[in-house]
Amino acid sequence: MSTSSIPFQPPCATVREVGLRDGLQSIATVVSTARKLEWIRAAHAAGQREIEVGSFVPARLLPQLADTAEVLAHAKTLPGLVASVLVPNTKGAERALEHGADLMIVPLSASHAHSLANLHKTPDEVVAEVARIRALRDASGSRTLIEGGVGTAFGCTLQGEVAESEVLRLMQALLDAGADRVSLADTVGYADPASVARLFAKARGLVGDRLACAHFHDTRGMGLANVYAAWETGITRFDACLAGIGGCPHAPGASGNVTTEDLVFMLERMGVATGTDVTALLALRQRVAGWLAGETLHGTLWRAGLPQNAAPAVLRETATA
Amino acid sequence: MSTSSIPFQPPCATVREVGLRDGLQSIATVVSTARKLEWIRAAHAAGQREIEVGSFVPARLLPQLADTAEVLAHAKTLPGLVASVLVPNTKGAERALEHGADLMIVPLSASHAHSLANLHKTPDEVVAEVARIRALRDASGSRTLIEGGVGTAFGCTLQGEVAESEVLRLMQALLDAGADRVSLADTVGYADPASVARLFAKARGLVGDRLACAHFHDTRGMGLANVYAAWETGITRFDACLAGIGGCPHAPGASGNVTTEDLVFMLERMGVATGTDVTALLALRQRVAGWLAGETLHGTLWRAGLPQNAAPAVLRETATA
Numbered sequence: 001m002s003t004s005s006i007p008f009q010p011p012c013a014t015v016r017e018v019g020l021r022d023g024l025q026s027i028a029t030v031v032s033t034a035r036k037l038e039w040i041r042a043a044h045a046a047g048q049r050e051i052e053v054g055s056f057v058p059a060r061l062l063p064q065l066a067d068t069a070e071v072l073a074h075a076k077t078l079p080g081l082v083a084s085v086l087v088p089n090t091k092g093a094e095r096a097l098e099h100g101a102d103l104m105i106v107p108l109s110a111s112h113a114h115s116l117a118n119l120h121k122t123p124d125e126v127v128a129e130v131a132r133i134r135a136l137r138d139a140s141g142s143r144t145l146i147e148g149g150v151g152t153a154f155g156c157t158l159q160g161e162v163a164e165s166e167v168l169r170l171m172q173a174l175l176d177a178g179a180d181r182v183s184l185a186d187t188v189g190y191a192d193p194a195s196v197a198r199l200f201a202k203a204r205g206l207v208g209d210r211l212a213c214a215h216f217h218d219t220r221g222m223g224l225a226n227v228y229a230a231w232e233t234g235i236t237r238f239d240a241c242l243a244g245i246g247g248c249p250h251a252p253g254a255s256g257n258v259t260t261e262d263l264v265f266m267l268e269r270m271g272v273a274t275g276t277d278v279t280a281l282l283a284l285r286q287r288v289a290g291w292l293a294g295e296t297l298h299g300t301l302w303r304a305g306l307p308q309n310a311a312p313a314v315l316r317e318t319a320t321a
Numbered sequence: 322m323s324t325s326s327i328p329f330q331p332p333c334a335t336v337r338e339v340g341l342r343d344g345l346q347s348i349a350t351v352v353s354t355a356r357k358l359e360w361i362r363a364a365h366a367a368g369q370r371e372i373e374v375g376s377f378v379p380a381r382l383l384p385q386l387a388d389t390a391e392v393l394a395h396a397k398t399l400p401g402l403v404a405s406v407l408v409p410n411t412k413g414a415e416r417a418l419e420h421g422a423d424l425m426i427v428p429l430s431a432s433h434a435h436s437l438a439n440l441h442k443t444p445d446e447v448v449a450e451v452a453r454i455r456a457l458r459d460a461s462g463s464r465t466l467i468e469g470g471v472g473t474a475f476g477c478t479l480q481g482e483v484a485e486s487e488v489l490r491l492m493q494a495l496l497d498a499g500a501d502r503v504s505l506a507d508t509v510g511y512a513d514p515a516s517v518a519r520l521f522a523k524a525r526g527l528v529g530d531r532l533a534c535a536h537f538h539d540t541r542g543m544g545l546a547n548v549y550a551a552w553e554t555g556i557t558r559f560d561a562c563l564a565g566i567g568g569c570p571h572a573p574g575a576s577g578n579v580t581t582e583d584l585v586f587m588l589e590r591m592g593v594a595t596g597t598d599v600t601a602l603l604a605l606r607q608r609v610a611g612w613l614a615g616e617t618l619h620g621t622l623w624r625a626g627l628p629q630n631a632a633p634a635v636l637r638e639t640a641t642a
Contacts, residue, residue, distance in 0.1 A: 160630035190628045193549040194591035220628070221583045221621035225546040228514040255621060262542045270515035300542035300576060307511045307541070309481035 012273040013236040015264050016050040016213065017043055019288075020071070021086055022257055023245035024064045025055065027295045033067040035291055037074045039284070040081075043242070046280035050082045050237070051075060052105070056092035069099050076100060084147075088119060093133040096144060103145040106130050108174060109187070110167045111156035123166075127173045134178025147212065148174030148182045153199065155190035164199055171203060171211070181212040185239075186226065189219025189255075193229035200233040215239040217246075218255035218298065224266055227258060231272070238263060243285050244298025259299035261285055265306075278306070333594040334557040336585050337371040337534065338364055340609075341392070342407055343578055344566035345385045346376065348616045354388040356612055358395045360605070361402075364563070367601035371403045371558070372396060373426070377413035390420050397421060405468075409440065414454040417465060424466040427451050429495060430508070431488045432477035444487075448494045455499025468533065469495030469503045474520065476511035485520055492524060492532070502533040506560075507547065510540025510576075514550035521554040536560040538567075539576035539619065545587055548579060552593070559584060564606050565619025580620035582606055586627075599627070 020039060024031055031039075040051055053075045054068030068085060075083035084103035087093045096104040108126040109115035115123050130148055137144055153167045171182050184203060186196075196214075203211045214230040214237070216223045227238050240263045246256025261281040264274050278301070285302055341360060345352055352360075361372055374396045375389030389406060396404035405424035408414045417425040429447040430436035436444050451469055458465060474488045492503050505524060507517075517535075524532045535551040535558070537544045548559050561584045567577025582602040585595050599622070606623055 155628060155630040157629050188628070189625065190630060192587055192590035193546075194593075219621065219625045220586065221580070222545055222587055224543055225514075225549045225587065228546045228549060255625075259542070265541065266513055266543055266546065269513035272515075300540065304510065304540045304576075307476060307509070308478050309476040309511060 011271075012275070013231065013238065013267050014050055015048065015260055015267070015274055015276065016052065016084075016237060016239050017048050017242065017260055018052040018215075018239045018257060019241035019243070019245055019260065021052040021055050021065065022239070023241040023243075025062050026246040026256060027064075027292065029292050029295055030064050031291055033070055036067070036071050039242075039288060040071070040075050041078065042280070042284045042287070044078045044081055046284060047274070047276035049080055049275065050084065052084045052086065052239075055086035055088075056095040056104075057086075057088055069095065072099050072101055076102075086149075087133070089129055090132050090136060093136055097137060097140050097142045100142070101144050103147055104133070105147045105149050105183070106133060106174075106179070107149045107151055107185075108170060109151045109156070110170050111152035111159050111162045113158035114152045114156045114187075117158060123170050124173070127170065127177050130174055130179055131177040137178075145180045146178065148177075148179035149185055149213075149215070150174070150182060151185040151187040151215075153184045153191075154186045154195055155188065157188050164202065167199065168202060168206060172206060175207060175210060181210045182207065183213035183215055183237075183239075184211065185215035186217055187215075189217035189222075191216060191226050192222055193225045196226045196229040197233060200230045200235060204233055204235075211235070213237040213239060216258050218244060218258050221255075223255070223258035224262065227263060227266070231267075240264075242281070243289055243292070243302075245288075245292065245295065255298045259301075262299050262301050265301050332592075333596070334552065334559065334588050335371055336369065336581055336588070336595055336597065337373065337405075337558060337560050338369050338563065338581055339373040339536075339560045339578060340562035340564070340566055340581065342373040342376050342386065343560070344562040344564075346383050347567040347577060348385075348613065350613050350616055351385050352612055354391055357388070357392050360563075360609060361392070361396050362399065363601070363605045363608070365399045365402055367605060368595070368597035370401055370596065371405065373405045373407065373560075376407040376409075377416040377425075378407075378409055390416065393420050393422055397423075408454070410450055411453050411457060414457055418458060418461050418463045421463070422465050424468055425454070426468045426470050426504070427454060427495075427500070428470045428472055428506075429491060430472045430477070431491050432473035432480050432483045434479035435473045435477045435508075438479060444491050445494070448491065448498050451495055451500050452498040458499075466501045467499065469498075469500035470506055470534075470536070471495070471503060472506040472508040472536075474505045474512075475507045475516055476509065478509050485523065488520065489523060489527060493527060496528060496531060502531045503528065504534035504536055504558075504560075505532065506536035507538055508536075510538035510543075512537060512547050513543055514546045517547045517550040518554060521551045521556060525554055525556075532556070534558040534560060537579050539565065539579050542576075544576070544579035545583065548584060548587070552588075561585075563602070564610055564613070564623075566609075566613065566616065576619045580622075583620050583622050586622050 059066035241257035244259035380387035565580035
């Protein structure tokens with residue numbers, strides 16, 4: 001017989017907002033720079049301290065993120081905010097260094113087929129690119145951190161299975177090439193809590209706290225279950241999108257990233273401090289939802305409201321039988 | 322530092338279908354007896370072996386379930402099917418015994434306020450009723466099992482907090498009064514995985530396998546996460562509703578019970594055999610959804626489809642970049 005054994009429950013966790021990058025790049029609506037800044041200010045005011053503000057890719061590829069430099073500059077004015085950007089290559093990294101991002105995330109796809117289709121490089125070519133990015137960073141004297149993000153870590157829409165051994169090999173290779181830390185992402189929503197528990201336990205066994213973040217999608221409803229399974233292995237940083245924006249291009253209408261406000265609520269409910277005010281997040285969600293009319297949004301808390309026995313006496317349901 | 326420790330992973334689990342009772346009683350549409358029988362036959366054909374077919378309550382209270390005796394009679398003709406009914410009192414129990422239900426579930430609300438509002442009895446009066454039901458059962462010579470279902474085990478819309486000690490006391494009292502087994506239900510969707518892990522571990526520590534089932538709602542998106550947390554404590558039976566029908570009367574549009582097809586998919590994906598064909602369940606979902614036009618349905622798998630690396634090569638997404 002089994003008993004749940006959690007020898008150490010981390011008392012706090014970080015929900016990293018990736019809606020401005022992963023969310024906005026996946027939808028048709030282009031949100032203005034002014035509104036992005038409003039979003040970031042409100043998220044900061046709600047207590048969020050890590051925000052992925054954009055991506056340094058050519059503007060013709062992702063016009064939604066063409067203003068990343070300007071958004072980053074504003075984010076850097078907010079006290080205590082760790083502003084990250086996604087960079088696909090050395091060109092992007094040069095811009096991230098130039099504009100002083102706190103963190104640059106270099107995506108790698110553990111699926112060979114997905115890597116070729118999306119990044120036009122093999123996974124090992126991405127590892128080599130990270131080595132060049134590390135050299136650039138060191139030569140510049142910059143303090144910008146480098147995170148290697150291992151995507152399709154639980155399978156892929158193109159090649160199907162992705163071997164755990166390959167995921168772990170590439171994660172280690174990224175660190176060996178000079179990444180300061182790594183993260184694992186279920187890019188297409190294939191993970192289940194048992195596979196998360198297995199892979200994250202192995203990965204932490206290999207690299208410890210240098211495995212710094214988990215990125216889950218809610219495509220098949222398991223986003224929060226996967227977060228919980230990863231949290232049980234000691235992970236304390238999770239990517240999420242406000243209002244669950246993003247979606248999966250392979251499954252129209254399906255959820256994208258884990259929803260920020262739902263995840264913050266779950267963690268706080270579990271007694272894991274996020275430093276974030278869920279009520280303020282719900283208000284921000286409503287504002288952002290107004291900008292995204294016609295887009296499919298996700299999440300449950302905004303609809304159900306906070307429970308009657310939640311600590312803050314706000315947004316309570318009507319107490320009827 | 323923590324590592325996920327699951328000394329024993331149960332190799333199989335049961336998803337008990339409660340859509341015909343918990344689901345249908347919460348919605349406006351009245352599904353005909355013929356369609357209920359069609360649903361049960363298809364669920365049985367898909368591999369489901371435990372189905373809550375209705376409730377023996379006065380027809381004026383729940384006209385949706387007025388045909389429970391007829392539905393039960395049909396369910397009993399299906400080989401290997403465990404047909405359960407909900408009974409609120411000795412009158413209902415007499416009918417369950419008369420019609421030969423395999424299992425009768427007697428609901429108890431651990432919240433005093435909720436118990437008075439919904440059952441018009443205190444929790445301890447329900448315990449006393451279970452003692453009378455046990456006496457009836459034994460006098461009848463019937464083999465119908467009695468399950469005491471402890472609801473509002475994680476809080477309540479009326480009184481807010483429900484003490485764990487009270488939940489555990491009432492669970493034990495139900496067994497002492499003669500229930501063959503007990504279950505714990507998060508009636509209003511207040512549970513989080515940490516509270517589930519804590520309460521279920523304590524409850525199993527007290528009564529072991531006589532804690533036979535977990536009943537979660539997905540009101541705030543944590544349904545599957547809660548299932549996983551309970552599964553880690555050794556629970557291997559979970560209630561669920563096809564298409565997530567039901568909802569919470571206190572939160573319009575919010576999800577009700579955990580969705581059967583999503584839960585079966587998660588368990589199978591985790592390597593936990595459910596004996597159920599998820600493809601057949603998805604087809605059944607589509608049929609039932611057609612009967613429930615205008616009702617709010619839930620679930621994610623029907624929309625996202627099975628992943629590319631799922632074992633059965635069906636319902637796959639288009640493999641594009």
